[in-house]
Structures are given as C-alpha cells and as structure tokens.
Amino acid sequence: xxxxxxxxxxxxxxxxxxxxxxxxxxxxxxxxxxxxxxxxxxxxxxxxxxxxxxxxxxxxxxxxxxxxxxxxxxxxxxx
Numbered sequence: 001x002x003x004x005x006x007x008x009x010x011x012x013x014x015x016x017x018x019x020x021x022x023x024x025x026x027x028x029x030x031x032x033x034x035x036x037x038x039x040x041x042x043x044x045x046x047x048x049x050x051x052x053x054x055x056x057x058x059x060x061x062x063x064x065x066x067x068x069x070x071x072x073x074x075x076x077x078x079x
Contacts, residue, residue, distance in 0.1 A: 006051060010037055018063035025049070029063050036060070 014030035026044040036059045040049040
C-alpha cells in the first residue's frame with residue numbers, strides 16, 4: 001500500500017497518542033486497530049521520513065508522561 005494511503009487511513013481512523021522530538025525530528029504516535037504507528041517527520045506535518053508499526057506496548061514508553069487517565073475516560077470525572 002502506498003505511504004500516502006497508509007497515512008490517510010491513519011489520520012482518518014487512528015487515535016493520536018502523543019508527540020516527541022529527537023533532535024530536530026518530530027515523531028507522532030497513533031493507535032490503530034490494535035497496533036501502534038510512529039510517524040517520523042523530516043519536516044513536521046509536511047514530509048514523512050518513515051512509518052514504524054508495532055503491536056508491542058514498549059513503543060508507548062517515550063509517550064507515557066503525555067497519557068492521562070482523565071483523557072482515556074473522555075474527560076468525565078465520576079464520583
């Protein structure tokens with residue numbers, strides 16, 4: 001499948017998890033149908049360098065500080 005189509009499916013059906021930077025490269029993590037996709041940008045939101053997919057939850061490690069339980073419950077506080 002062409003990378004452009006993969007990216008379109010990811011943005012249409014994927015769930016944004018978080019974003020990080022390594023040097024000047026921006027990496028965005030999405031969850032899609034039971035697996036994770038990291039998008040490595042050469043130029044943020046313009047040029048994709050590579051897509052990496054994984055079913056392993058270890059990929060979440062660099063993003064854990066960005067994930068809040070409140071966000072997972074839809075922002076509703078139940079008492």
